[in-house]
Structure formats: structure tokens, C-alpha cells
Amino acid sequence: MKLLNFKLLFTIVLGTIIMSSCLKDKDYEPVPHAVFTMVNGYTEDTKLAYYADNNRIPLPFGFLQYQEMERYRNLFVGNRRIRIVDESQKTIIDTNYTFKDSTSYTSFVFGNDEATEHIITEDQSVEDLGDETAVRFLHLSTIADEVSVYIGSDSEPVFAGRTTESASSPEENHLFVANTSGKQNIVVKNTDGTTIIEREYDFKPGRYLSIILVGERDNTETPLYLGIAEQY
Structure with missing residues (x-):
């Protein structure tokens, strides 16, 4: 019985050594x-x-x-x-x-x-993002308005003159840009300067967010909605 146990132990140890050697020779490739x-x-x-x-x-x-x-x-x-x-x-x-x-x-x-x-x-990533937040805006609603997006106390829009996205929209619309982090108001206005929708959001440092305008005007089931997709 002692001899059998020794042989079994020897077999296990030998097998482990062989498997370890094989794994070293064939590194895992993702x-x-x-x-x-x-x-x-x-x-x-x-x-x-x-x-x-x-x-x-x-x-x-x-x-x-x-x-x-x-x-x-x-x-x-x-x-x-x-x-x-x-x-x-x-x-x-x-x-x-x-x-x-x-x-x-x-x-x-x-x-x-x-x-x-x-x-x-x-x-795409934003170089040297640091403590700022990477944001982008996509106009995905059914309204025909051309809109601009203001964040925080900015007097100039962060995203200007946006129409509803389509397959032919410029790729620049889809790029993230660095913006100040912290709790701020997001305001979407049309070309007349009238506020269409707004909400407050706490922008986290180093995160990537997509601000999306979805929904339909004057539709109680799917009204206009300003969403935040916390992506990365």
C-alpha cells in the first residue's frame, strides 16, 4: 500500500512538472x-x-x-x-x-x-483628460430643431448647431471632448435661444459620457428626454 501511494504521488508530481513546462512553451494568446x-x-x-x-x-x-x-x-x-x-x-x-x-x-x-x-x-480616448470629464452629445430625437448644448456657466455652447444624427453625420459629432467635472446644469436650446430641455448632472473626473437627446415632442409616452450614458 505504501509503494502504491508513492507511485501515485510520483505520477502526480511528474505530470505537474510536464504540464507546467508545456504551458511555458505555449503561452496563452488572447x-x-x-x-x-x-x-x-x-x-x-x-x-x-x-x-x-x-x-x-x-x-x-x-x-x-x-x-x-x-x-x-x-x-x-x-x-x-x-x-x-x-x-x-x-x-x-x-x-x-x-x-x-x-x-x-x-x-x-x-x-x-x-x-x-x-x-x-x-x-476615441481624450489625451491628458486628467480631472476633467470626456463628453459628447448626440441628437437622437425626432424633432427637426437644430440644437446647441450649454454646460454649467458657459456662455458659449459646448456643442453647437446639431441636427438629428444620421449615417451621413460627420464623425466629429461622435468625438469626446474634455469638459469641467463637477455638478453642473445641462441646457439644450434651439436656434431661437429657447430652452428645449435641461437637467443637472454630476460629472465625474476621468469618466466618458454620452449626452443623448431622445424622444418625441408632444408625445406623453415617449416625450423628449435628456439621457446620460455613462460609458467608460
């Missing part, structure tokens, strides 16, 4: 992937599901609710078919996009059944 964030500003249906090729992207409750965001889903790189469906499984977006390794992207779906829009942004 699979290339992109990071995908989803934001739902689609007013027609309050729940959406997302597919990459034929694979459903996992969400906590199966669907992404209106005005909500889901972060940090990994996607294989390369050309991928992105399909978005409503709760009845009707496809509202069907597009292809090429994803790059170690790159972060955000999908924004918005509009309504008559005019459904979808953009995917390639998210």
Missing part, C-alpha cells in the same frame, strides 16, 4: 476582439434584442429597454452582420460593420417605425 456598447433610443418599441451574425448578444433580461444602455460586450473582429429586432422579432436594423481588435464601439438606434436610424461610433 483572442482578438472588439468591445461593443448598445444604446436604445428607439421610440416605437421599448424593448430591443441584438444579434451579431446569427448569435444573439446576451443581455441581462433578454432585451434592452428604451433609454437604457448595455456596456462591454465582446465581439469577434472583422466584418460582422449586426441585426436589431423588436420584441415581436421584427427586424428594424440589418447592417454590416467591420470591427477592429482592441477597439471600443457604441451602437445608437433611434427614431421610430417611419424613420429608423442607426449609427455605430468608433470611440
